[in-house]
Amino acid sequence: MIDRVLSLLHSRQYVELRRLIADMHVADIAEVFSEIPDRESMLRLFRLLPKGVAAETFSYLEPDVQQNIIEAITDVELRSILDDMFLDDCVDLIEEMPANVVRRVLLNTPKENRALINQYLQYPDDSAGSLMTNEYVGLKRGLTAGQALSEIRRTGVDKETIETCFILSKDRRLEGEVLLREIVLADPDTPIEEIMEDYTLSVKTHDDREEVAMLFSKYDVMSIPVVDQENRLVGLITIDDAVDVIQEENTEDFEMMAGMTPSDETYLKTPVLTLAKHRIVWLLVLMFSAMVTGAMLEHFEAAISAIPLLVSFLPMLMDTGGNCGSQASTMIIRGMALDEIDLSDVFRVWWKEVRVALLCSVVLAIFNFLRILIQYRDLEVAAVVCCTLICTVLIAKSLGCLLPMLAKRVRLDPALMAAPMITTITDACSILVFFRFALSFLSARL
Amino acid sequence: MIDRVLSLLHSRQYVELRRLIADMHVADIAEVFSEIPDRESMLRLFRLLPKGVAAETFSYLEPDVQQNIIEAITDVELRSILDDMFLDDCVDLIEEMPANVVRRVLLNTPKENRALINQYLQYPDDSAGSLMTNEYVGLKRGLTAGQALSEIRRTGVDKETIETCFILSKDRRLEGEVLLREIVLADPDTPIEEIMEDYTLSVKTHDDREEVAMLFSKYDVMSIPVVDQENRLVGLITIDDAVDVIQEENTEDFEMMAGMTPSDETYLKTPVLTLAKHRIVWLLVLMFSAMVTGAMLEHFEAAISAIPLLVSFLPMLMDTGGNCGSQASTMIIRGMALDEIDLSDVFRVWWKEVRVALLCSVVLAIFNFLRILIQYRDLEVAAVVCCTLICTVLIAKSLGCLLPMLAKRVRLDPALMAAPMITTITDACSILVFFRFALSFLSARL
Numbered sequence: 001m002i003d004r005v006l007s008l009l010h011s012r013q014y015v016e017l018r019r020l021i022a023d024m025h026v027a028d029i030a031e032v033f034s035e036i037p038d039r040e041s042m043l044r045l046f047r048l049l050p051k052g053v054a055a056e057t058f059s060y061l062e063p064d065v066q067q068n069i070i071e072a073i074t075d076v077e078l079r080s081i082l083d084d085m086f087l088d089d090c091v092d093l094i095e096e097m098p099a100n101v102v103r104r105v106l107l108n109t110p111k112e113n114r115a116l117i118n119q120y121l122q123y124p125d126d127s128a129g130s131l132m133t134n135e136y137v138g139l140k141r142g143l144t145a146g147q148a149l150s151e152i153r154r155t156g157v158d159k160e161t162i163e164t165c166f167i168l169s170k171d172r173r174l175e176g177e178v179l180l181r182e183i184v185l186a187d188p189d190t191p192i193e194e195i196m197e198d199y200t201l202s203v204k205t206h207d208d209r210e211e212v213a214m215l216f217s218k219y220d221v222m223s224i225p226v227v228d229q230e231n232r233l234v235g236l237i238t239i240d241d242a243v244d245v246i247q248e249e250n251t252e253d254f255e256m257m258a259g260m261t262p263s264d265e266t267y268l269k270t271p272v273l274t275l276a277k278h279r280i281v282w283l284l285v286l287m288f289s290a291m292v293t294g295a296m297l298e299h300f301e302a303a304i305s306a307i308p309l310l311v312s313f314l315p316m317l318m319d320t321g322g323n324c325g326s327q328a329s330t331m332i333i334r335g336m337a338l339d340e341i342d343l344s345d346v347f348r349v350w351w352k353e354v355r356v357a358l359l360c361s362v363v364l365a366i367f368n369f370l371r372i373l374i375q376y377r378d379l380e381v382a383a384v385v386c387c388t389l390i391c392t393v394l395i396a397k398s399l400g401c402l403l404p405m406l407a408k409r410v411r412l413d414p415a416l417m418a419a420p421m422i423t424t425i426t427d428a429c430s431i432l433v434f435f436r437f438a439l440s441f442l443s444a445r446l
Numbered sequence: 447m448i449d450r451v452l453s454l455l456h457s458r459q460y461v462e463l464r465r466l467i468a469d470m471h472v473a474d475i476a477e478v479f480s481e482i483p484d485r486e487s488m489l490r491l492f493r494l495l496p497k498g499v500a501a502e503t504f505s506y507l508e509p510d511v512q513q514n515i516i517e518a519i520t521d522v523e524l525r526s527i528l529d530d531m532f533l534d535d536c537v538d539l540i541e542e543m544p545a546n547v548v549r550r551v552l553l554n555t556p557k558e559n560r561a562l563i564n565q566y567l568q569y570p571d572d573s574a575g576s577l578m579t580n581e582y583v584g585l586k587r588g589l590t591a592g593q594a595l596s597e598i599r600r601t602g603v604d605k606e607t608i609e610t611c612f613i614l615s616k617d618r619r620l621e622g623e624v625l626l627r628e629i630v631l632a633d634p635d636t637p638i639e640e641i642m643e644d645y646t647l648s649v650k651t652h653d654d655r656e657e658v659a660m661l662f663s664k665y666d667v668m669s670i671p672v673v674d675q676e677n678r679l680v681g682l683i684t685i686d687d688a689v690d691v692i693q694e695e696n697t698e699d700f701e702m703m704a705g706m707t708p709s710d711e712t713y714l715k716t717p718v719l720t721l722a723k724h725r726i727v728w729l730l731v732l733m734f735s736a737m738v739t740g741a742m743l744e745h746f747e748a749a750i751s752a753i754p755l756l757v758s759f760l761p762m763l764m765d766t767g768g769n770c771g772s773q774a775s776t777m778i779i780r781g782m783a784l785d786e787i788d789l790s791d792v793f794r795v796w797w798k799e800v801r802v803a804l805l806c807s808v809v810l811a812i813f814n815f816l817r818i819l820i821q822y823r824d825l826e827v828a829a830v831v832c833c834t835l836i837c838t839v840l841i842a843k844s845l846g847c848l849l850p851m852l853a854k855r856v857r858l859d860p861a862l863m864a865a866p867m868i869t870t871i872t873d874a875c876s877i878l879v880f881f882r883f884a885l886s887f888l889s890a891r892l
Contacts, residue, residue, distance in 0.1 A: 023645055027665045153631060162627050163609050180626060181608050185599060199471055217693060219473045220686040222668065239685055240666040246689065247663060250696045251780055257700075258776035258865065259769055267781040268791060272798055276805035279773050286769055287810055290762040291817070297758040304754050308747040311757055315743070315873050316736040318764065323705055323732055323866050327725050330704035334697055335713040345714065352718055359722035364733055371737070419704065419865050420769050427761050 005032045009045055018048055026053060030060035043072045055084030063096035064269070070101055079108040086160045087113060088133035088241070091120045128212045129205035131245065132226045132235030135160035138168045141175065145195065146188030152180065161238055164223045167196050172232045174225055176200050202227045205234060212237060213245040214339060253337060257330070257418035259286065286424050293428040300435040306446045309376065310438060313385050314431070320364065321392040321430040322423035328353050328400025329422050333414045336404065346405050353397040361393035380445075384437045392430040399425055451478045455491055464494055472499060476506035489518045501530030509542035510715070516547055525554045532606045533559060534579035534687070537566045574658045575651035577691065578672045578681030581606035584614045587621065591641065592634030598626065607684055610669045613642050618678045620671055622646050648673045651680060658683060659691040660785060699783060703776070703864035705732065732870050739874040746881040752892045755822065756884060759831050763880055766810065767838040767872035772865035774799050774846025779860045782850065792851050799843040807839035826891075830883045838876040845871055 001024070008017040021029060029049070036042045046069055049057055058066065058081050070078060082090060082105065090109070094102050094117065106114060116134060123129025137156055139148055148165070156162040165183075167176040178196040186195050202225045203212050215224060216239050226235045252262035259282035263270060297304070304311055332349060335341035341349060365386040372382035400422050404414035439446065447470070454463040467475060475495070482488045492515055495503055504512065504527050516524060528536060528551065536555070540548050540563065552560060562580060569575025583602055585594055594611070602608040611629070613622040624642040632641050648671045649658050661670060662685050672681045698708035705728035709716060743750070750757055778795060781787035787795060811832040818828035846868050850860035885892065 025645055025647065025665055149630065156627070156631055162630075180630065181602070184595065184608075184626065184630065185602055199469055201471065217686075217689045219471055222685070239668070239689070240663075243663045243685070243689060243692065246692060247784065251784070254700070254703075254776050254780045258772045260773050260776070266784075266786040267777050268787060268794065268798075272801045272805065275777075275798070275802045279770075279802065280806050280809055283766060283769055283773075283806055283810060284813065287762055287766050287813070290765040293761040293765075294758040297761070298755070301754040301757075304757055305751055308750050309744070311747075311750055311760075312740040312743040314757075314760060315739040315764065315877070316733055318761065319736040319739075319866075319870060319873065320729060320733050322768070322869065323729055324725075326704045326865065327706050327729075330700050330706070331713050331721075334700045338693065338697070338712075340712040341714060348714065352714075352721070355718045356721045356725065359718065360726050360729055363726055364729060367730065367733070419772065423768065424765060427765065431761070 001028065002032050002035055005045075006035060009036075009041060014048060017045075021049065021053075026057045027060050029053070029057045030062075030065075033057075033065045034062050039068045039072055042068055046073070051080065052084065055081045059085055059089040059093075062269070063093075066093060067097055067101055070097070070104065075104075075108055078104065082109050086133055086135055087116060087120070088131070088135075088160070091117055091130075094121065095125075123205060126209050127205060128203045128207040128209055128226050128237060129235075131209055131212070131237045131241050132205075133160050133238070134235045136223075136225075136233075136236045137162050137165040138172070138233065139165050139178065139192065141167060141169075141193060143192045144188060145183050145186040145190045145192060148178070148183050148192050149188070152183070161223055161236060164236075166200075166225055166233055166236075167192070168233055174200060174202055174227050174231055174233045177225070200225065202231075203237070204229070209245050210249045213242040213249065216242040217246075218339075249337075253333070253415045256413060256415035257333065259283070259418075259420035282420060286420055289424040290427065293424070293431060296428065296431055300438075303435060303438055303442075303446055307381075307438075307442065309378075309381065310434075313388075313434070316368075317385070317388060317392055317430045317434055318423075318427045320389065321396045321426035322419065324357065324360065324393045325396035325400040325422035325426045326419035328356075328397045329404050329418050332401045332404045333418060336408060336414055343405060343409055346402070349401050349405070350398060353401045354394065357394045357397035358390075360397075361390040364393065365389045380441050384434070384441045387437050387441075388430065388434040391433045392426065395429045395433075396422065396426040399429075447474065448478050448481055451491075452481060455482075455487060460494060463491075467495065467499075472503045473506050475499070475503045476508075476511075479503075479511045480508050485514045485518055488514055492519070497526065498530065501527045505531055505535040505539075508715070509539075512539060513543055513547055516543070516550065521550075521554055524550065528555050532579055532581055533562060533566070534577070534581075534606070537563055537576075540567065541571075569651060572655050573651060574649045574653040574655055574672050574683060575681075577655055577658070577683045577687050578651075579606050579684070580681045582669075582671075582679075582682045583608050583611040584618070584679065585611050585624065585638065587613060587615075587639060589638045590634060591629050591632040591636045591638060594624070594629050594638050595634070598629070607669055607682060610682075612646075612671055612679055612682075613638070614679055620646060620648055620673050620677055620679045623671070646671065648677075649683070650675070655691050656695045659688040659695065662688040663692070664785075695783075699779070699861045702859060702861035703779065705729070705864075705866035728866060732866050735870040736873065739870070739877060742874065742877055746884075749881060749884055749888075749892055753827075753884075753888065755824075755827065756880075759834075759880070760877070762814075763831070763834055763838055763876045764869075764873045766835065767842040767876045768865065768869035770803065770806065770839045771842035771846040771868035771872045774802075774843045775850050775864050775868050778847045778850045779864060782854060782860055789851060789855055792848070795847050795851070796844060799847045800840065803840045803843035804836075806843075807836040810839065811835045826887050830880070830887045833883050834876065834880040837879045838872065841875045841879075842868065842872040845875075 005020060033042055094105055137152055137159055139151060152162055163180045165178050166174060167178060169175050176196040176198045177200050178192060182195040201219055205226055205228060223236050223238045225233055226237060228234050255262040261278040263278055332341060368389060369382050369386050372378060372385060403417040407417045408414045451466060479488055540551055583598055583605055585597060598608055609626045611624050612620060613624060615621050622642045622644045623646045624638060628641040647665055651672055651674060669682050669684045671679055672683060674680050701708040707724040709724055778787060814835060815828050815832050818831060849863040853863045854860045
């Protein structure tokens with residue numbers, strides 16, 4: 001489909017192109033724009049879109065395409081787009097654009113929205129406030145369902161959300177909510193108090209947006225109202241924005257857990273230099289830690305020279321320790337992110353990991369023991385390797401569960417204590433343990 | 447709050463307890479049940495819930511609590527719960543219960559639902575069919591908005607979703623959809639054709655549920671209709687179920703990427719033996735691969751005995767290779783999961799990683815070079831380590847991006863090619879490269 005649009009655009013078959021676009025979803029139209037290489041063609045396609053579709057498509061565009069189009073269109077066109085955009089999309093747009101584009105956008109925004117936009121821009125990036133929109137319907141107590149429906153008809157046209165309406169006191173305090181479906185299904189004479197929900201889940205403007213997103217999956221709601229310190233309604237957050245937050249936060253965790261600085265941009269759009277910058281810090285930190293581990297090996301040079309075979313077990317011991325540690329830390333980090341594991345569970349978790357470690361390490365040790373006996377017929381070395389293996393797995397699983405919880409306890413992101421960090425630490429431990437055992441079991445041969 | 451409920455339940459202060467529960471969300475009430483240790487207390491609390499609340503709470507309970515309650519209540523109570531449950535929740539329940547409980551549930555399900563439930567149970571676990579519900583409103587063409595609203599009032603009470611209604615032909619083929627909000631906001635005389643959306647996103651019953659969930663975040667819709675091969679409407683999927691799928695699929699990726707068999711259960715509920723079973727397979731596979739790597743070291747025993755210092759660089763080289771590889775593979779696996787990276791991008795991605803690898807490895811090499819010169823005053827060893835480092839990082843980043851894409855190409859899950867696997871492979875490469883360089887640069891000293 002995308003290729004078809006591009007070829008029609010290229011050959012300037014506008015009648016056919018308009019017909020094709022009319023059947024496409026705005027999200028798909030937006031995707032086409034990302035594939036267009038030059039600004040002139042973007043502009044040609046954009047001007048082909050019907051007025052309503054243009055504004056909606058615009059909200060779905062990637063920031064770099066948005067910037068290209070804003071810089072190319074006239075003020076009149078820009079104003080018409082901004083008029084049709086929802087306030088939260090407009091705030092998102094402004095947050096992504098460079099200063100000169102922002103100035104032009106604000107100049108062409110209706111005056112009454114400008115103050116609101118400025119207020120919304122104050123909320124920190126990771127707060128509930130940065131996600132909300134003000135496009136909701138507020139209703140007073142004392143209405144009947146029929147009156148509420150008329151009120152919604154009167155004020156709802158411009159509102160992003162009317163499926164949930166909020167019951168407000170005179171000073172805009174949140175008193176409850178009522179679903180459009182309840183209003184529609186109720187007898188028109190039913191007092192709204194009978195169908196409204198008193199128990200209303202709400203969040204504060206400065207609440208963490210990740211925690212807010214988790215509320216959607218816990219309570220299965222479609223929107224959550226945002227209130228200020230005095231419980232006055234200031235906006236609402238809809239589930240589609242929560243889905244985006246969930247995906248972004250998951251991506252952030254994936255990146256941190258692989259030892260990278262998280263970024264908002266998609267991989268293909270991120271410049272090479274930025275990618276390298278996001279990766280080099282952790283690589284350096286971990287490299288220095290691994291150097292320390294390496295330096296420890298120098299202390300055992302005598303043993304290595306006497307029994308060079310010992311060295312050949314290092315990769316297996318280090319990798320197994322790293323893998324065991326990262327299994328445990330991944331489970332714990334994910335469990336905490338999903339609110340399934342609390343800090344108060346620390347002993348239960350640790351005891352569980354200890355038992356898992358014993359089970360796994362014994363199986364691994366048995367395989368190793370047999371293999372070394374068969375291959376080298378060296379009972380002592382087999383004993384050293386197996387004892388080390390069991391200790392290493394125990395240490396790795398313990399660190400893997402305890403360090404992420406410790407990080408959370410001191411208010412760091414638990415995802416910092418994932419595979420790369422745990423691997424580096426357990427490497428040092430496994431090498432120390434290995435040579436301690438070697439020096440005592442094999443002392444006669446050294 | 448949970449503690450308060452538990453203590454009231456324990457001291458049997460039922461009046462106070464009823465009042466407290468009346469103000470709680472069903473998801474919170476369900477959470478209380480998970481904290482109750484004995485079946486008798488669960489039952490006491492469950493029987494305190496008002497009738498409507500009981501059924502709704504039941505849908506939110508953990509499977510083990512559901513089973514406990516079903517086994518304790520009478521058939522009359524069970525029937526009343528099942529009557530009030532949405533069909534998709536009922537299907538979920540049956541999927542989780544053991545055979546004897548399923549038999550009792552089906553016996554107490556209304557006859558007309560039993561056939562539907564059996565049909566729904568046929569859909570594979572990971573298909574769109576397993577997520578859908580049949581509780582939607584279907585409308586005919588030719589109605590006005592006012593008539594549509596009356597129709598919704600007549601049929602909508604039991605339906606899970608009425609916010610989006612579907613326009614069906616006489617033989618139930620999907621022709622479009624219309625939002626409740628459009629019906630409400632339109633003039634009652636408006637023909638429904640004017641406010642309906644012809645372009646309707648739909649999925650087939652056997653589509654992969656992960657891909658279906660991605661459609662929600664791409665198109666920002668609240669529900670997606672499910673059709674059969676002949677485009678007849680068979681059900682719909684709502685965004686709250688899609689959110690659960692997104693979280694589950696993310697958890698699955700996290701677990702696979704740390705070398706574990708994914709599981710549906712939460713960490714704290716999974717028995718130790720199951721945890722160990724899910725981890726041991728990959729640990730064994732990776733351990734055997736690392737043994738092969740170790741065996742390679744035996745070929746270089748002469749070099750190790752001559753210059754034992756070489757061994758002390760192994761942890762740094764192996765860890766750095768592993769970290770570089772897992773950074774790249776994480777970015778690519780995540781990018782493919784989010785549909786940001788296509789298989790056709792393979793050369794673009796690889797070329798990007800090569801440049802990132804060069805930038806990162808040169809920085810790392812410079813630090814290492816200086817450190818070795820200062821610490822050991824050994825220019826030859828410094829050269830060997832730095833050349834190895836650059837090659838290792840290049841190999842690691844290349845494998846890190848190519849292997850997940852190769853896995854996808856041969857229809858394996860790309861998450862298999864994550865940190866543990868990449869680390870094991872790059873370990874072997876870095877050791878080979880290291881000793882190749884050592885043998886040529888340092889031949890005079892061996």
